[in-house]
Amino acid sequence: MGIFLLKRGARLGLFSIIALLLVITAIFALRKPELDFDPFVGRAILPPVKIPPFNLTNHRGQPFNSGSLLGHWTLATIGFTYCPDICPTTLMEMAALFTKLEGMPGYGRAPEFVFLTVDPFRDTPEELGKYVTYFHKSFVGVTGKPKNIHKLVTELGLYYSYTDPEDDHSLDDVLHRPAIEDYGVTHSIRVLIISPQAQLVAIMSPPFTPDKCVSVLKKLRTFYGD
Numbered sequence: 001m002g003i004f005l006l007k008r009g010a011r012l013g014l015f016s017i018i019a020l021l022l023v024i025t026a027i028f029a030l031r032k033p034e035l036d037f038d039p040f041v042g043r044a045i046l047p048p049v050k051i052p053p054f055n056l057t058n059h060r061g062q063p064f065n066s067g068s069l070l071g072h073w074t075l076a077t078i079g080f081t082y083c084p085d086i087c088p089t090t091l092m093e094m095a096a097l098f099t100k101l102e103g104m105p106g107y108g109r110a111p112e113f114v115f116l117t118v119d120p121f122r123d124t125p126e127e128l129g130k131y132v133t134y135f136h137k138s139f140v141g142v143t144g145k146p147k148n149i150h151k152l153v154t155e156l157g158l159y160y161s162y163t164d165p166e167d168d169h170s171l172d173d174v175l176h177r178p179a180i181e182d183y184g185v186t187h188s189i190r191v192l193i194i195s196p197q198a199q200l201v202a203i204m205s206p207p208f209t210p211d212k213c214v215s216v217l218k219k220l221r222t223f224y225g226d
Helices: 002-030 086-102 125-135 146-155 210-224
Strands: 042-050 055-058 063-065 074-079 112-117 140-143 160-163 184-187 191-194 199-204
Touching (some): 055 146, 086 112, 112 146, 191 210, 199 210
Parallel strands (some): 112 140
Antiparallel strands (some): 055 063, 160 184
8 A cells, every 4th residue: 555655645746746847848948039139230229119209200291100000010211312421322122122021921921111211301202202212112201390300319419410411510500401502411320120029129220231131030029929
């Protein structure tokens, strides 16, 4: 009788250990993967930051606000159409990314790409539309009142300033058009990644090569879900 109880106790102990191992396995299976970005690629924003309310206009003359970011992933950057090199390079890289995504079966819905001008005095909606759609027909140009643009850019942790091309010194006022005819614009070179919940989840640094961007997007979609 004592031997029977001992064997029964051993079986119960074994079952308990197996049950515990199954629970631990399930916990690890449900854990989200780490967002281990290479620092030269960009950085994850943890916890995510809700995009603050804003009121702007897209290149079609339609309202563009925080609600426009809901329901899909968004890649966004700032710049201006008179930019001689950095902005065209970034948009060409984004166009190459979108071409790559379009050729990837099973990837799902591609993100939206938003180009927010920080030079609303020269970048009319019409010119902005021609500019962004030259690179890819799906790209969205966004403009608005100077104060609204400046507020959003600042809240996103980005910067821009107008410069005198003669000596490259910064002009303090970005809320009014500079008196200089051919002023320049200095600005952040970053691509923001915004989740379907309109939350800033990551910031990428250049170069924005397709393979690098796809890797980052896949990690984020795995971590947060589609």
